[in-house]
Amino acid sequence: MRKSAAAELVRSRRLLTGYFAGLGVVMAVWGARMPTVQDAAEVSTGGLALVLLAAALGMVAGLQAGGRLARPARLPMLLTGGGIALPACLAVLGACRSLESLLAAALVFGIAHGVLDIAANAAAVRCQDAHGRPLMGRLHASYSLGALLGAVLAAATGHIPHTVLFAAVATCAAAAAVATTRLTRTVASPALDAGNHGAALSSDEQKGLSGRRMWLLGALSAATLLGEGAAADWAAVHLHGLGATAAISAAAYAAYSAAMAAGRLAGDRLTVRFGALAVVRTGAALATLGFATGLAGSTIAFALLGWTALGLGLSVTIPSLITAAGVGGPRAVATVAVTGYVGLLAGPALIGALASVTALPIALLLPALLAGAVAALAPKGLEKPTP
DSSP: HHHHHHHHHHHHHHHHHHHHHHHHHHHHHHHHHHHHHHHHHHOHHHHHHHHHHHHHHHHHHHHHHHHHOOOGGGGHHHHHHHHHHHOOOOOOOOOOOOOHHHHHHHHHHHHHHHHHHHHHHHHHHHHHHHHTTTOOHHHHHHHHHHHHHHHHHHHHHHTHHHHHHHHHHHHHHHHHHHHTTTTTGGGGGGHHSSSSSTTTTTTHTTTOOOHHHHHHHHHHHHHHHHHHHHHHHHHHHHHHHHHHHHHHHHHHHHHHHHHHHHHHHHHHHHHHHHHHHHHHHHHHHHHHHHHHHHHHOOSSSHHHHHHHHHHHHHHHHHHHHHHHHHHHHHHHHHHHHHHHHHHHHHHHHHHHHHHSSSSSSHHHHHHHHHHHHHHHHHHHHSOOOOO
């Protein structure tokens, strides 16, 4: 590979690392300060649920639009546009003082999130193929680390009005997107076509994904992201129910996030050595056994270990599923992402419904069971079809 082409690959990888990390920061800051947004706009719990629904509907629309638009030549525009629009919407959300304005801003925020998510993942698949080795885990780890940074930032600035925090984060993120506008051209560079793109794929894979396999990848994504939604919404509640203090209860999701980031950082090297299928199946089995044991232990220590095992075990699944969907192009990536987000958005509500008729520890067995299903069905989604 020519030195100039190799340099462009390095620049594109660094650029995407920054985009994934920035996306994590913005989403974590928004989620962590949501109660203050609710208070400032004097919105009820039901009203806040409508705001979150508007953001979710916008994201689905953005993912679908991104899947149609994310051709190589358009990726620089989508990255820069999304990188400016998403933080700008965050600033607008901070300034909203009514339910109506929140609903409108949340809808556009979701659209920008969906478009940027697809553009970043489509560019990541392209960059990974050109490198000829797994990179997706490392890029998704940068999102996890960015989310961790955003959560810490939101906690450390609790004494500052959320409007100021949102505006500051938005200014920094949008400025970074503008400053790297020229650099985004590297993700559309012919160097990424001239690398190892497609070299490791069978002839059947290069023709794209079958509809059946694509929907299976989507189902596996939904099963995985349901666990992530459960961690975000129920981990602290679970620990609190066991008698943990507020600080220790909050540490449950931090432990989950840290374990996921660590697993993703190591995931690419493990995938090279053992293959994506073996790593995903082993991780999913760890998530099933570790989380079920944590729930059965009925103590704070066991619960923390259980959430840690769930994060570590599921860490490599989404990067591997996105990589597998990437052979079908941006639309396949969008389909898998949309289906996955159904699990992320609907999962916590489903767990809550189950908990209302049983008990929370029993309802939380659902992510463990679905992780087991991922381990069982991963071969059908991740094994390369025979030529």
